[in-house]
Amino acid sequence: MIPWSFSWNNLRLRPLRTLLTVLSIAGGVASVVAVLQAIAATRVQLDAMQEMLGERESLEIVANDKSAFPLNELPDLSQFTGVQKTIPIFRVFTKILLGNEEARGIALGANLEEYLSGKEFTLVSGQVPRTANEVCLEESVAEHLHAKAGDEIRIGARGLPWLLTKQVTGILKFEKMTAVEETASIFMPMADAARLGKAPGKATSLQVLLKPEADADEVSDVIQRTLQPPLVVNEPASAADMTRPTEAIINIGLNVAALLSVVAAVFIVINTFQISVTERRKQTALIRIVGATTDQVGASMYREAFVLGSIGTVAGIIFGVLGSAAISRGMDGIYGFDRPLTIPIHPLAIVAGLIFGPIVTLIAVWYPTRLACEQRPLAVLKSASAPHREFPVRRTMLWGSILLATSLALFACTARKIMPDVTSILGISLVQIAGVVFLPGLIRPIAAALYFFIGRAYPVEAQLGHRQLLDNFGRTSLTISVMFIVSGTSISVGNTTLAITHDVQSWLDRTLTANYLLRASKPRVDMSEAEPLSPELAAEVRAIPGVESIDPVAFSLASIDGISATLMSRDLTGPEPLPVDLVEGQYSGLRAKMMAGEAVVGSVLAHRLGVQSGGEIRLEIGGITHVLPLAGIVREYTAGGLMVIMDSTAAAELFPVQPAQIFGIKATASATIATGEQLQQFSRKHGLIYQSYNDLKELVQSLILGLTDRLWMILILALVIAGFAIVNTLTMNVIEQTRYLGLLRVVGMTRAQVIRMFLFQAFVLGSLALLPGAIIGVVMAWLITVSYAGVIEHGVKFAINFPLLGLYLAAGVLLSVLSAVLPAIRAGRLKPLDAIHQE
């Protein structure tokens, strides 16, 4: 056994090498911990967002024809995996009377205690109804009627010849997004509502609450298969529809980032060990010559690695936690938003770090140790300082091709839905890893090109620096691998996220031009049977000061080749830009086409139908079918994208379309809060639902912003990791080449030349990693877009974000050069004599 003191001396007498080794392990562990922390934090953000956007873990079963249906026709849904419970609901349009006041709105019947348990609401006064003939009112309705708990009201419904008397037990106020979605005016026990709708024992919908871990789409598919027509499963429309694509894509990105952060960290650690053990090979050989067995040498190397690994792991976990917290605080400072950005310490991240550190350390020390032990000591003594130019480029190319083929196969399987979506995450990561394996093949040509250009200005520095990179081929490969992975991942995740947020943003800007909405009923579910908004109402609204224009929108149930969709007809004659967000087709001439009866469809619908702009659709509404030319394909996030949009006049000529149910109201620039308040008043009087779209837009925008700055945080983190890898490698280079550098100084290399040589190396390293990284990043972004389309069918158009790319490349190269400054200065400071006195 080689004594401990020997190992101790080894670590003590080479303090910088020891420090760097520990730091690189710490850096690797920290990057894993920090990325996991950042991801955990992003997930927290996503959850917070879901919460704000209201109940999302639910589905709704309704009849296609809007009729009430008997509950006993349904299978027992509670046995389905993922289903938590079901709540039958009866909705019916009512008139509410109290004294001289009258209001109109939806009456909602359900087991109210169950129904309300999942909602965000406050009981302004009184209590929730418990028995028959008790009701509670929504706050704005109660205000309008001047009703309070204890009052008696009378309610009526269409086709019901008499009014029913009910007792008001309480007044409810909904909050957050529930306020946008839950828009009933009056709440009562299930049986009362069913009686009001003259359909006792039936329901108009069955709300299916899902378990938190359930996948809504999957459960929805399973349930749909068991249903008889006319029953269908709906995912309730919610503001979450608008942010869901963002979430889905960020989720894919985060998973890829998590996986690749581990790979990058492994490279960092292996690289350091490769350098530090190689540096010691001569010494190891000497010990062996004086009689140490390979086992003894191996044992002492593992022992040292274990000590360094343990210290590095602990330090890494601390750095990781502090680092992610610091970055997040920094982001907070930049934006100053009122968002919960504190990062909770995620136990999984720490456990991952604890496992990762020691294991990677052992893996990293294994290969160089084997090398040091396998070769005959004399051969090591002779060759230790010889260059290592040979690299099995051909073999790695072969492996790269195999990996690439595997990842493509995984994609093919995911695209055909043979395998779960996890495979696409794996596939994307594999593409990156295949890239890493291909990378050594690019070193020579790219380095030669840079040498060619920079060599003109600084021939000596470029020549020596270039030589050195090639002479340490393995190390060069490992170092650029780290940056390559980091830049590829960052660019792909950044590009896709920005693409999708841009997508949502552009859709919001183009289509939600209204500042306020007035509508007759809850969106989606019974959109097409709501009380129409009459032209007289429109005239009244227009008279309210601050109202600029009204956009009457009508929804009708439609069917195209058996796919049920919603027709949105709106008045497109106005002077404003068309409220559609084209992904295919052209804006010029679009208005005229649509006025002439052409339609545009949402991208999801187009995808399902397999139609393209310029094609045709067979649209059926109320039993009447027409074949319509398709003027374009638009982004549409409402109604799950299954939307047809037509001009209202043109639609009315062809189909029995519904009259307008929604007024999109645009405010003038001089509109004030008073305008909103007056509209609210107006809506109460007429039993309409009032929504401020300004608020909704702001909410969605701030949520998207919250997600994107999480993303930036991860990208910054990634760059820091990459910079760290470069600092580490270059410093190791300086340490290892002390003699060589000293000798160069003796024969006349100036300090400035030494420094420039290192900066050149860093520049080449940065470019070697970043240029291919940018290319693979774009490829991965494309792949993420493709697999993302598989996840939720929203065909996001793939586009390269050149500003991001340029910024990242510039930042990356700058960072690599900056990382080289310290090692370069250190190298410049070496004295000529160090060459002679070292070892």
Add this chain to the structure above:
Amino acid sequence: MSNDVIQACNLSKVFQLEGTDVNAFTDISLSIARSQMVAIMGPSGSGKSTLLHVMGGIEPPTSGEIRIDGANVADLDDQALTLLRRRKIGFVFQSFNLVPTLSVIENVTLPLILDGVSARESEPRAILQLDRVGLSHRLRHLPSQLSGGEQQRVAIARALVINPSLILADEPTGNLDSVRGREITRLLCDVAHSGLQTVVVVTHDIRVASQADRLIVLLDGRIRYDGRPGTDAEWMAALKLEIDG
């Protein structure tokens, strides 16, 4: 320009090691003229290498003044000193002379390339010098593929290639067999006598020293003898005893 390539005045060098002072040499004054071959002898640890390093400007003296080619080393900044080395001084060390990752020809052309001489111009010059040391057939080999003596000869070729005013060689023949050693010694003598080049060579080999124009013997960091070698055979024998013993 003075005719002396080295002018040293009251030079001392003290190394400080964990509190204790190690005197490498003390109070040395000497001048070395051009076109001379000077041998430095002395027992191990007597300060020969250190003196050589100070004369080459890669180690500053602790006290005293040293002028190389007329320039006071104390007045030169790092840049100037580097340029001085690059153009005027050729070094041959006791060991580790070559850059392990550069081939023989690359090692020899290195100082020229550092000085901005093109490859087309520097290679023939390097080959010429390698030819002088008998290694022009190993141009593309790496240092690790050469024997110790061969590496030493490459180092000498590198020192010669810049056509320096001063060549400082630390036991250049230490690793060589006697035939080769003599050849190298003769080479260094020729260099000194054929041009304006001065050669200072540290050696343990009395035969090398006897070829020199001037012999300096160091003992415990002080000059014990400074004169022509081999004038007093008996004294030389005594000195040899002292050195070896």
